[in-house]
Amino acid sequence: MIYLLKKWVLHMNKFWIIFWHTYLTKVKSKSFIISTLIMLLFALGATNITKIINLFEGDDSKDQVAAVTADPEQYPLLQQQLNILKPDFTLIKAESEEAAKKLEQKGKIEGYLLVESDAEGLPKGTYKSETISDTSISSQLQSALQQSKSVLITKKLNLQQEQAAALYKPVDFHVVPLKKDAKTEEELNQARGFVYIILFVIYISVLMYGNMIAMEVAQEKTSRVMEILVSSVSPVQQMFAKILGISLLSITQLALFFLVGYASFKKNLESIRETGIPFFNFDQLPVATIFYGILFAILGYFLYATLAAFLGSLVSRVEDLQQTIGPMTWLVVIGFMLAMFGLGKPDLSFITIMSFIPFFSPLLMFLRVGMLDVPLWEIILSIVLLLASIGALAVFGAKVYKGGVLLYSKSSSFKDIKKALSQK
Amino acid sequence: MVLEIKNVSKEFGSFTAVNSLSFVIPENEMFGFLGGNGAGKTTTFRMILGLLEPTRGEIHWNGEKIDYSKSSKIGYLPEERGLYPKLKVKDQIVYLARLRGMDKAAALRELEYWLDRFKVPEYLNKKVEELSKGNQQKIQVIAAIIHKPELLILDEPFSGLDPVNVELLKDAVMELKAKGTTIVFSSHRMEHVEELCENLCIMHKGSPVVHGALKEIKRSFGKKNLSIHADFDLSFLKDFPGVVKAKPVTEGVILQITGEEAAEGILKDIVKKGFIRKFEIEEPSLNDIFIEKVGAAYE
Numbered sequence: 144m145i146y147l148l149k150k151w152v153l154h155m156n157k158f159w160i161i162f163w164h165t166y167l168t169k170v171k172s173k174s175f176i177i178s179t180l181i182m183l184l185f186a187l188g189a190t191n192i193t194k195i196i197n198l199f200e201g202d203d204s205k206d207q208v209a210a211v212t213a214d215p216e217q218y219p220l221l222q223q224q225l226n227i228l229k230p231d232f233t234l235i236k237a238e239s240e241e242a243a244k245k246l247e248q249k250g251k252i253e254g255y256l257l258v259e260s261d262a263e264g265l266p267k268g269t270y271k272s273e274t275i276s277d278t279s280i281s282s283q284l285q286s287a288l289q290q291s292k293s294v295l296i297t298k299k300l301n302l303q304q305e306q307a308a309a310l311y312k313p314v315d316f317h318v319v320p321l322k323k324d325a326k327t328e329e330e331l332n333q334a335r336g337f338v339y340i341i342l343f344v345i346y347i348s349v350l351m352y353g354n355m356i357a358m359e360v361a362q363e364k365t366s367r368v369m370e371i372l373v374s375s376v377s378p379v380q381q382m383f384a385k386i387l388g389i390s391l392l393s394i395t396q397l398a399l400f401f402l403v404g405y406a407s408f409k410k411n412l413e414s415i416r417e418t419g420i421p422f423f424n425f426d427q428l429p430v431a432t433i434f435y436g437i438l439f440a441i442l443g444y445f446l447y448a449t450l451a452a453f454l455g456s457l458v459s460r461v462e463d464l465q466q467t468i469g470p471m472t473w474l475v476v477i478g479f480m481l482a483m484f485g486l487g488k489p490d491l492s493f494i495t496i497m498s499f500i501p502f503f504s505p506l507l508m509f510l511r512v513g514m515l516d517v518p519l520w521e522i523i524l525s526i527v528l529l530l531a532s533i534g535a536l537a538v539f540g541a542k543v544y545k546g547g548v549l550l551y552s553k554s555s556s557f558k559d560i561k562k563a564l565s566q567k
Numbered sequence: 568m569v570l571e572i573k574n575v576s577k578e579f580g581s582f583t584a585v586n587s588l589s590f591v592i593p594e595n596e597m598f599g600f601l602g603g604n605g606a607g608k609t610t611t612f613r614m615i616l617g618l619l620e621p622t623r624g625e626i627h628w629n630g631e632k633i634d635y636s637k638s639s640k641i642g643y644l645p646e647e648r649g650l651y652p653k654l655k656v657k658d659q660i661v662y663l664a665r666l667r668g669m670d671k672a673a674a675l676r677e678l679e680y681w682l683d684r685f686k687v688p689e690y691l692n693k694k695v696e697e698l699s700k701g702n703q704q705k706i707q708v709i710a711a712i713i714h715k716p717e718l719l720i721l722d723e724p725f726s727g728l729d730p731v732n733v734e735l736l737k738d739a740v741m742e743l744k745a746k747g748t749t750i751v752f753s754s755h756r757m758e759h760v761e762e763l764c765e766n767l768c769i770m771h772k773g774s775p776v777v778h779g780a781l782k783e784i785k786r787s788f789g790k791k792n793l794s795i796h797a798d799f800d801l802s803f804l805k806d807f808p809g810v811v812k813a814k815p816v817t818e819g820v821i822l823q824i825t826g827e828e829a830a831e832g833i834l835k836d837i838v839k840k841g842f843i844r845k846f847e848i849e850e851p852s853l854n855d856i857f858i859e860k861v862g863a864a865y866e
């Protein structure tokens with residue numbers, strides 16, 4: 144009994160040595176530090192985006208647009224409407240199209256608007272510009288002209304101010320789910336943002352850390368350190384110590400990313416709100432969504448990490464690594480594509496079915512959980528399926544790994560799996 | 568600690584890598600395990616280490632099977648060299664030594680001792696990729712012996728080293744042997760094996776072709792070498808009775824002869840022809856035996 148215990152302690156000891164070695168050498172590596180810095184810069188950049196945009200688009204460098212109105216009365220009307228709209232350009236008056244053209248050629252203005260009057264005295268406009276790729280100016284001009292037209296018509300019809308206001312007020316319209324605890328529209332919009340971010344995080348981290356594990360294994364194998372390692376620690380122990388070591392690494396990196404991102408987001412909350420970009424408030428997110436987000440991210444990571452480790456063990460040259468882990472990459476990409484598609488239509492039965500397939504369920508089941516009201520048994524079923532396939536893949540992967548690390552072949556094909564399994 | 572290999576075979580599918588191999592290595596001994604390329608040496612080492620399961624037969628060390636619980640008592644220098652190129656010598660060796668059950672401080676102390684002894688103390692904080700191939704090899708040898716193993720497998724420990732370094736390493740290995748380590752030693756350099764091992768086994772295509780004590784092997788080989796230096800042409804000797812092979816050298820010829828009787832006949836014949844500067848019967852070298860046994864099996 145004591146002997147067995149001793150043996151076990153010795154065993155676990157080696158596991159932790161590899162675990163910490165994997166983690167610490169990676170954390171101290173240049174590539175990790177650089178990639179973390181880039182991630183942090185990205186987090187800071189995304190949350191400070193309004194400030195950054197303002198930095199480049201100073202008020203003094205506002206674009207100018209000229210307007211040529213056939214009916215002189217229409218210019219002040221247009222100007223007035225634009226003042227209400229607060230456009231990001233200033234309007235100047237031009238006497239004729241030729242004058243406006245000259246201004247344009249000199250580079251003084253972005254373009255010019257020609258306003259003519261139709262038979263009923265209502266304005267019609269043509270906007271001319273060097274290129275028409277920037278639609279923000281033309282669409283603002285269009286709405287200003289639309290407003291001018293409305294003002295002219297109300298005048299003609301002798302409508303009272305209130306009548307006109309009532310006419311233009313948008314109709315009250317709400318979408319209410321009948322099912323008792325279905326998500327409300329507002330909740331759904333918030334959930335969509337969060338789900339989108341988490342889906343992206345799962346996708347990126349599975350790809351990035353999966354690659355890292357496969358690379359780590361392949362490098363040990365091709366540098367032949369594996370020969371020594373394998374004689375002192377069992378391959379299975381090595382494989383799991385490595386998977387967990389890299390997972391701690393990913394947690395370190397993602398935690399930094401989220402902490403910095405969240406802190407900076409909080410700080411810039413006001414300026415982000417001003418832009419009118421739809422955003423979500425973390426504080427109002429249901430705890431369950433956050434919980435499932437983390438759970439599916441972890442499960443997804445382990446599924447793909449196990450796959451990556453055993454694929455990495457089959458490679459004899461680092462050059463062949465990308466080719467060998469190709470199928471894994473495709474599974475992740477397909478899963479992500481389905482999830483992006485499903486974000487708009489999460490209740491499609493196709494998405495429902497796919498969300499039970501283990502390689503896709505971390506992304507798709509989480510998508511459904513975040514967006515819909517999925518019965519608990521479905522969630523549990525998909526988690527059980529996921530756990531079972533992680534287990535199966537771990538057992539199978541460990542067997543392949545055990546043979547694979549000792550196997551050096553020139554070709555790199557999936558026949559090697561069979562060969563690796565027969566190496567006992 | 569006795570290493571015992573009993574009738575071991577290993578098959579990969581239809582390919583037989585090792586075919587009914589048996590030998591016993593007593594404590595304090597260095598056993599020469601030789602063979603051409605693809606003879607099954609690495610497979611045998613992997614079976615001894617417990618990385619591969621023999622298809623038939625048994626391997627025991629001190630009466631027990633070798634598994635990972637014994638890895639702190641085993642040292643292994645694989646033929647394919649490999650270390651982490653980006654890691655410092657210190658981090659690397661301490662990591663590998665800890666996996667062999669040493670603690671950090673002891674590993675560092677031993678590493679410094681060995682670096683000093685191999686006359687490269689300045690490598691402690693260098694990355695492995697900055698070292699020359701020969702120096703990387705020294706580091707790897709240290710990785711194999713740092714934890715004072717009781718069973719040590721050295722696959723081609725001297726390849727790629729200059730003679731000075733070979734001597735340094737040989738001394739270290741001899742010292743380990745004197746302290747009681749059982750060593751399995753593989754090399755293509757027969758003179759190293761002759762110098763270091765009392766017992767040996769030559770493998771060819773998975774089967775042992777020669778096995779036993781070095782002296783016995785030489786004696787039972789029968790043939791001897793006869794080295795003659797003389798001023799006149801000796802090429803006619805290749806057709807002389809009792810001569811198996813003749814190899815001309817700058818100053819004369821080296822003959823392989825069936826026995827001492829043949830030498831007598833040759834001597835009687837050539838004294839009449841002129842002045843003989845050298846006439847010496849030599850024991851066959853292990854090199855000759857290896858070439859004959861393995862070469863014959865090739866034919």
